[in-house]
Amino acid sequence: MKVxxxxxDTTRSEFLKFRTVRAxxxxxxxxxxxxIGLAVxxxxxxxxxxxxxPLAEKLAxxxxxxxxxxxxxAQFAVGVMGARFITSEYAxxxxxxxxxxxxxxxxxxLAKAIVLLITFLIASEVVVFIAFVTGQAxxxxxHLPSMSLADGTVLRAVIMAGVYLTLxxxxxxxxxxxxxxxxxxxxxYVTVLLIIPIIVNFLPSSWxxxxxxxxxxxLGASMLSPTSSTRSFAWVxxxxxxxLYTAAIVAIGTVTLxxxxx
Amino acid sequence: MLKIDHLSKRYGxxxxxxxxxxEVTPGVVTGFLGPNGSGKSTTMRxxxxxxxxxxxRTTIDGKTYDQLKAPLREVGALLDAKALDPSRxxxxxxxxxxxxxxxxxxxxxEVLEFVGVASVANKRVGGFSLGMSQRLGIAGALLGDPGILxxxxxxxxxxxxxxxxxxxxxxxxAKEGRTVFVSSHLMSEMAxxxxxxxxxxxxxxxxxxxxxxxxxxxxGTVYVRCADATRLTExxxxxxxxxxxxxxxxxxxxxxxxxxxxxxAMAAGIAVHELTPQRASLEDVFMSxxxxxxxxxxxxxxxxx
Numbered sequence: 163m164k165v166x167x168x169x170x171d172t173t174r175s176e177f178l179k180f181r182t183v184r185a186x187x188x189x190x191x192x193x194x195x196x197x198i199g200l201a202v203x204x205x206x207x208x209x210x211x212x213x214x215x216p217l218a219e220k221l222a223x224x225x226x227x228x229x230x231x232x233x234x235x236a237q238f239a240v241g242v243m244g245a246r247f248i249t250s251e252y253a254x255x256x257x258x259x260x261x262x263x264x265x266x267x268x269x270x271x272l273a274k275a276i277v278l279l280i281t282f283l284i285a286s287e288v289v290v291f292i293a294f295v296t297g298q299a300x301x302x303x304x305h306l307p308s309m310s311l312a313d314g315t316v317l318r319a320v321i322m323a324g325v326y327l328t329l330x331x332x333x334x335x336x337x338x339x340x341x342x343x344x345x346x347x348x349x350x351y352v353t354v355l356l357i358i359p360i361i362v363n364f365l366p367s368s369w370x371x372x373x374x375x376x377x378x379x380x381l382g383a384s385m386l387s388p389t390s391s392t393r394s395f396a397w398v399x400x401x402x403x404x405x406l407y408t409a410a411i412v413a414i415g416t417v418t419l420x421x422x423x424x
Numbered sequence: 425m426l427k428i429d430h431l432s433k434r435y436g437x438x439x440x441x442x443x444x445x446x447e448v449t450p451g452v453v454t455g456f457l458g459p460n461g462s463g464k465s466t467t468m469r470x471x472x473x474x475x476x477x478x479x480x481r482t483t484i485d486g487k488t489y490d491q492l493k494a495p496l497r498e499v500g501a502l503l504d505a506k507a508l509d510p511s512r513x514x515x516x517x518x519x520x521x522x523x524x525x526x527x528x529x530x531x532x533x534e535v536l537e538f539v540g541v542a543s544v545a546n547k548r549v550g551g552f553s554l555g556m557s558q559r560l561g562i563a564g565a566l567l568g569d570p571g572i573l574x575x576x577x578x579x580x581x582x583x584x585x586x587x588x589x590x591x592x593x594x595x596x597x598a599k600e601g602r603t604v605f606v607s608s609h610l611m612s613e614m615a616x617x618x619x620x621x622x623x624x625x626x627x628x629x630x631x632x633x634x635x636x637x638x639x640x641x642x643x644g645t646v647y648v649r650c651a652d653a654t655r656l657t658e659x660x661x662x663x664x665x666x667x668x669x670x671x672x673x674x675x676x677x678x679x680x681x682x683x684x685x686x687x688x689a690m691a692a693g694i695a696v697h698e699l700t701p702q703r704a705s706l707e708d709v710f711m712s713x714x715x716x717x718x719x720x721x722x723x724x725x726x727x728x729x
Contacts, residue, residue, distance in 0.1 A: 166493035167526040175524035182516040183509060255507035258474055259564070262501055263524045265473040265490040423475040 172264055172273035180277050185246065193239040194289050200232030201293035202300065209304035225309050226316055227387050229297025230290060230323045234379065237330045240286070241351045242344075244278055244334030249344040261424050271339065271416045275332060282331040287324035294320045315388040322385040322397060329408045330378070336408065339415025355379055378404060425450070426471070426572050426603050430480035433466050433627075440466040442627040443480070448605045450571070453594045455618030456607040459714050463627035464607040465503065468576050472501045484572060496525040500565030501574040505557035505581070510550025514541055514560050517549060518567060527568050535563040554581030562590075572603040579613055591617045611710040625714040638709050646682045649674040649698035650689060659692045660685065676702070 180186055208228060212220075251257040264270045294311070301308040309316045334351055341347045355378060362373050374380050375394045384390065384400035395403065426448040433441040441463040448454045458464050469475040471482045473489035481488055484499055492498050508517055518532040536542040539559040544552070549560060558581055565573055575594075579587045594617055598604045608614050614621055615635050623630040623638075631638065650656050653675050657667040665680040677685055682701045689696045 165526060167524060171526055172524050175520045178516065178520045178523060179509070179512070182513065182520075183511045185511065250509065254509050255504060256509045258504065258507045259521070261474055262472045262503075263496055263521045265492065265495055421476075423469075 169269055169272060172269050173276050175263075176270075176273040176277045180247065180281065183250075185250070186243070189239060189243040189246075190285060193236050193243070193285065196239055197232040197236040197289045198293050198296065200235055201229050201297045204231050205229055205297040205300040209300055209306060212304060212306055223307060224387065224389070225298065225301055225307050226294070226319050227383070229294050229301075230320070230386050232293055233290065233323050233327060233382065233386065236289070236327060237355065237379075237382070238352070240282060240327050240331040241334030241355075242348055244282075244331035245338035245347040245351065246344055247274055247278060247335055248338040249342060249347055252342045253344060258424055267420045268416060271412070271419060275335065275412060278331050278335055279328060283324065283328045286327035286331075287321065290320055290323040290327070294323075309388070313388070318397065319386050319388045322401060325401065326382045326385050326404070329404050330382075332408045333378070333411055336411030336413075336415040339412070340418050375400075376403065378407065425485055426605060427483045427486075428467065428471075428480075429483060431467065431470060431477055431482055432479040433463070433470060433475060434478040440627050441470070444624065444627070444629055445480075446622055446629065446632065448572075448603050448622075449620070450603040451598055451601050452619040453598045453604045453606060453617060455614035455621040456605060456624070457611060457614050457618075457621055457710065458607075458609065458624040458630075460609050462609075462625050462714075464609075464624065465576050466627075467624075468501065468503055468574055468605075468607065471574060472499060472503070494525040494527075494568065496521060496527065496568035496570065498568070498570050499572045499574065500568060500570040501576075502558070502561040502565045502578060503574070503576045505554065505561040508549055508557075508560075511548055513546045514549050514552075514563075515545040517560070518564060521564055521567055525568055531567060531569075535566045538566065539563045555583060555586055558582055558586070562593075570602075573597060573605065575604075575606045577607055577609070579608070579610075611707045623710070623713055630713050639703070645676045645678045645702045646680065646685055647674060647676055647698065647700045647702055648685055648689075648696060651695040651697070655692065656689060656694050659688055659694070663688060674698070 205228065215223075248257075251260055260270065261267065264273075298308040298310070311317050311320065334347070337350055338344075338347045341350060359374070359377050359379055362370060362377065365373065371393060375384075380394055381400040381404045384394045385397050385404070387397075390396050394400070428444050428446050428448075431441055431444045432439065444463070444467060456464050456467070466475065467482075470477050471484075471489065472495070484492065489495060489499070512520075514536065515532060518536065519529055521527075522529055522532055533542065533545070536545045539562050541556055541559050541563065544556070549557065552560065558578065562575075562578075565575070578590055582590060594604050594606060598619070606614075606618060618635070620632070620634060621638060622632040647670065648656065650673060653667075653669065653673050657675060660667055660677060660680060663680060663684065665685070666678050667675040668678075670676050680688075682699050686696060686699055
């Protein structure tokens with residue numbers, strides 16, 4: 163009797179699938195260029211008009227968050243990639259071949275999630291560190307305030323920026339499991355990240371204080387800022403809340419996959 | 425042993441499969457025959473765990489598909505040749521399947537070679553013709569050297585040479601003692617490629633047997649050409665024979681043997697010029713068996729609602 167396959171085998175299989183389509187590399191390249199490119203662009207713009215800024219603005223300047231601002235654009239690239247890792251299988255019909263090979267559907271979700279988690283954690287951390295270092299170098303060259311990774315809170319903020327992107331990749335994946343089509347998934351993902359904050363903005367400000375801090379983008383802002391504000395969660399709480407969102411969405415997506423016909 | 429155990433499957437209002445209950449035996453090619461929409465694909469989808477049964481179940485050696493640890497080593501299936509990611513190469517597609525089931529990767533090149541797509545193994549499958557995709561799908565089904573093989577409408581998209589190849593291939597798989605379960609809506613295809621046939625219509629079991637058994641169940645007709653067809657119709661009518669005019673002096677008689685017809689004609693003094701028993705073709709049998717179970721039949725043709 164030959165040895166039965168394990169979760170490790172399913173994960174290896176999914177990793178092979180992940181790295182053998184061109185879309186993966188196009189997506190990763192877009193992600194890298196967006197995050198690092200925007201860090202360069204934003205920090206250069208700030209550097210060039212620094213002397214015209216009022217003093218109050220100069221004092222409130224956050225060199226860490228501004229160099230990591232590309233993260234809030236890159237979150238769309240990673241979310242789409244996370245979603246497409248499952249929705250593209252529905253689009254082509256390949257999901258039927260996949261499920262015939264791996265009928266234990268929970269295994270399949272775990273394998274895909276592990277592939278995304280490992281790949282995007284590494285890619286995101288590399289990208290945010292490059293973005294940070296590049297941004298600080300640009301600030302330094304213009305004699306602007308800059309920060310060093312030797313500062314513990316700064317190091318934490320940069321690391322959490324990568325964690326934020328990894329969690330958003332998995333949120334995209336979870337929504338993809340639930341919704342199955344790429345277009346619907348991206349619509350919902352964009353609605354959650356962009357449209358809901360706009361709607362919340364129209365609510366009475368006493369409500370806003372309670373709701374805003376729960377929005378993914380605000381959780382992200384708390385995670386990658388070295389300072390903390392009274393209106394938002396501390397970085398630890400923000401990370402836990404976002405991780406819970408991610409777990410909940412992936413869990414609901416898994417239940418849907420297990421219950422429904424392929 | 426592949427067993428369909430009182431299987432029913434409902435999609436919303438439609439009962440696609442209605443209490444199907446049969447076993448598919450190893451060592452022979454079993455044809456799964458029925459008109460389009462009769463529930464063949466649904467049954468196959470349930471067998472490989474894609475769809476959940478509404479009632480009943482399907483088992484492989486007593487286990488449901490999702491209980492199989494390495495399903496591709498026990499069941500190989502080709503349901504939809506185009507159900508794969510178009511941007512991946514044929515080799516990588518099979519390597520991913522092999523890895524997930526702990527099948528040695530050396531097996532990938534073996535099956536690619538066997539089905540004749542080794543020369544395009546590194547090409548993206550999106551560019552494959554339907555025939556090439558079918559061959560790749562067969563390679564995928566054979567990957568784990570399984571004892572049970574399922575093919576849903578496998579001859580679609582194949583050229584005549586490919587059809588011939590696949591028929592011989594099914595026979596050789598069955599000869600090796602495997603279970604080969606092949607669906608088709610074409611009776612003529614089943615007649616030449618299957619040993620055993622299971623006929624379904626509207627999700628229900630109709631009949632099963634060998635090709636010869638199925639044709640034997642249908643009574644043939646007798647073609648009679650004679651001097652006075654009108655009188656012969658009258659005479660045979662008294663004996664419960666049904667005559668249908670074929671041409672000016674020829675009728676097709678059902679319900680009576682050629683012996684009975686000849687004797688009745690002689691007794692009535694009608695000169696018979698020709699008396700030919702017509703054996704029912706498998707196609708006729710199939711048509712008569714499934715006539716009232718066609719999902720999209722032609723029964724109402726010509727009737728304007």
